[in-house]
Amino acid sequence: MEEIQKTPELIVNWGREKLHIEFTEQGTGSLEETTLKQLKERLKEITGVPINGQKLVFSGAIMKDETATLSSFGLQPFSKLILMGSKPNAKDLAQTTSGSSEEHALIARISQSVEKTKTNLIPQIESFETSVATYLSTENNDDTVKSKLAEAHHCIVETLMQSILTLDSVVCPPEFETARQKRREAVKFTQGLIDRLDEVKAQLSRQNQQNIILSNASL
DSSP states (O other), X not given: OOOOOOOOEEEEEETTEEEEEEOOSSSTTSTTTOBHXXXXXXXXXXXXXXXXXXXXXXXXXXXXXXXXXXXXXXXXXTOEEEEEOOOOOHHHHTTSSSOOHHHHHHHHHHHHHHHHHHHHTHHHHHHHHHHHHHHHHTTOOOHHHHHHHHHHHHHHHHHHHHHXXXXXXXXXXXXXXXXXXXXXXXXXXXXXXXXXXXXXHHHHHHHHHHHHHHXXXXX
């Protein structure tokens, strides 16, 4: 009995839906030649989820390099993926300048980055400010405490700089005016937090200089 040859496909789970995306066995349209970006374009046509709003998960990891071929991720015929993302509604699109689902997805990414900064870093910044205020009020000259405060400043600023780099990586075409404005506001907000930290660190430096002057004067 002749064996029936099955068409190569990927199985994509999206919420409660199961999508079967077919590919050719070789050449153009095969897993070896189709890029992640091309798969996302096909999924956008089927689901309405914008490319910028899609996250594809395979074996527990998010697939990130959109220029890489699907086979380079280890995908084989009948591999299973998870698609994360939703189709924007009319209210969502009304928030954009262009009416594009892609612009809405970019705005969402920018907003998520800002919310992540507010949730994770502002408590750390406030804690740092309190620690510095306590250090200054007690006129504590302990070098160990001072070193820990400097290290905390460095770590928080480094994380904020990474947030700015993430925002800079959000490429907004000229026609996506709302997204571009949101990105500018997010960068300004994040830079403002860095300036806030630097000012607190400057207070430390000023006291250290005063302590050195007083110490020299007493000699």
